[in-house]
Amino acid sequence: MLRFFFWSLLLLNAFLLAFNLGYLGHWSLDTHEPERLKMQHHADQLKPLSASEAMTPAEAGNEKKPEIIACLEVGNFLQAEATRMEDKLKTLALGERQSRINVTEVATHMVFIPSQGSKEGADKKAGELRRLGINDFYIVQDQSNLRWGISMGVFKTEEAAKLHLNNLSNKGVRSARIGPRTVSTNKFAYQLHTLTAEEKTKYDAIKAEFPAQENRNCQTTAYSRS
Structure with a gap:
């Protein structure tokens, strides 16, 4: 065993x-x-695979895509400013992605220069304004107390009117003031569609020349287009 x-x-x-x-x-x-x-x-x-080679299709699909702005609206411009804005926007070459809309705006605050007493006086004051580089105004010719005065702009809020008055003062306009006046004005706004980040950067440089105008999302209200 x-x-x-x-x-x-x-x-x-x-x-x-x-x-x-x-x-x-x-x-x-x-x-x-x-x-x-x-x-x-x-x-x-x-x-061996590198980190980028080993990325799965799902992970690759999560890469950040370039930002696209669906629709940006800027306004509201009087005719003189609208023409200048359109010339600037031509550099973006947006084609059908750019449209102009008519906006009827009711304002209750006017920045104005009091009556100059006659058409000749109003024309002389208008010439002084142009020499200061100011072209966005019109001579009042109705039968009100402002006849032969000069309207420098009408605004929906007093704050906006004060801001414009301050800008005019910085340019050398000393006789302008703010007064109540209800005015219905036809103005223009621009809608810019599907802006790329590069186009938005170029647009921002253009917008800087129009500080009184505001950027906003495109309005859902039906405007008349021109």
Whole structure:
């Protein structure tokens, strides 16, 4: 019996030694990485991927797309300013992506120069304004107390009127003032569609020349177009 156990242990130890030395092959499913690669076909053709190459299609689809502004509206311009704005906007070459709309605006605050007493006096004052580089005005010719005065602009709020008066003062106009006057004025606004980031940057440089005008989202109200 002792002899049987002796030979059994001897054979078991020999089997374990042969297994550990690899003479009996690889039975374990948990094979180490270097040896697993040796067992694969064309292992020499494998190469590591960079982070960008390893990006999945879903991740690639999450890349930030260029910002597009659906529709931007700027206004409201009197005729003289509208013409100048259109000349500036031509540099953007927006084509059908640019449109002009008519806006009827009711204002209750006027910036004006009081009556000059006669047409000749009003014309003389108008010439002085043009020499200061100011062209956005008109001579009042109705039968009101402002006849032969000069309107420098009408505004919906007193704050806007004060801002315009301050701008005129900085340009050298000293006789202008603010008074109540309800006026319905036809003005113009511009809608710019699907602006790219580059086009928006160019537009911002143009808009800087018209500080009194405001940017806004395109109106949902139906305007008449021209």
